[in-house]
Amino acid sequence: MGMDALSALIARFRTLPGVGVKTAARYAYAVLGFSEEEAEQFAAAIVDAKRKIHFCKECGTFTDKDVCDICATRDKSVICVVAEPKDIAAVEKTGEFKGVYHVLHGVIDFQKGIGAENIRIKELLARLSGVKEVIVATNPDIGGELTATYLANQIKPLGIKVSRLAYGISVGSEIEYADELTLQRALKDRKTL
Numbered sequence: 348m349g350m351d352a353l354s355a356l357i358a359r360f361r362t363l364p365g366v367g368v369k370t371a372a373r374y375a376y377a378v379l380g381f382s383e384e385e386a387e388q389f390a391a392a393i394v395d396a397k398r399k400i401h402f403c404k405e406c407g408t409f410t411d412k413d414v415c416d417i418c419a420t421r422d423k424s425v426i427c428v429v430a431e432p433k434d435i436a437a438v439e440k441t442g443e444f445k446g447v448y449h450v451l452h453g454v455i456d457f458q459k460g461i462g463a464e465n466i467r468i469k470e471l472l473a474r475l476s477g478v479k480e481v482i483v484a485t486n487p488d489i490g491g492e493l494t495a496t497y498l499a500n501q502i503k504p505l506g507i508k509v510s511r512l513a514y515g516i517s518v519g520s521e522i523e524y525a526d527e528l529t530l531q532r533a534l535k536d537r538k539t540l
């Protein structure tokens with residue numbers, strides 16, 4: 348027996364991060380309150396984003412251009428390395444960082460079988476000419492630390508400074524959820540690896 352349309356819609360919303368049954372149902376009823384035109388625009392925005400948005404060919408974040416606005420306009424001598432595109436927003440909120448980013452799309456995690464070759468590390472190594480400093484802004488957890496150490500071992504021998512955010516936030520917390528002031532301090536007080 349197939350799912351009815353309402354249950355199917357609720358199930359779709361439940362696939363979103365942080366959305367439980369109750370919230371999914373609220374979203375589904377909100378959609379049912381849309382006019383047909385609004386519903387079509389809503390669905391079209393999802394499909395449109397999916398079709399037009401891809402990874403920046405330099406840093407790996409989401410963009411609808413070849414090269415994202417940050418890569419196109421900012422100081423390329425300093426690269427801030429993050430695990431996921433959403434981490435860029437957190438660092439940008441501090442207003443403190445004027446360089447460019449590099450998105451790894453993951454961190455090294457041996458338990459999950461993710462090695463250095465499975466994330467965008469060789470792409471980072473390929474864009475280091477003219478770079479003075481690489482700031483590693485992965486989360487202060489096992490995978491984030493392992494990745495930072497690996498990057499320092501690869502990059503320092505090239506004569507490039509490698510630093511790590513000085514987290515005032517506790518181990519296991521994520522940069523995505525750190526407040527602006529904490530991140531601002533973490534960036535300013537960064538430690539050379």
Ligand SMILES: [Zn+2]
Nearest residue numbers: 403406415418
């Ligand atoms: Zn970019």
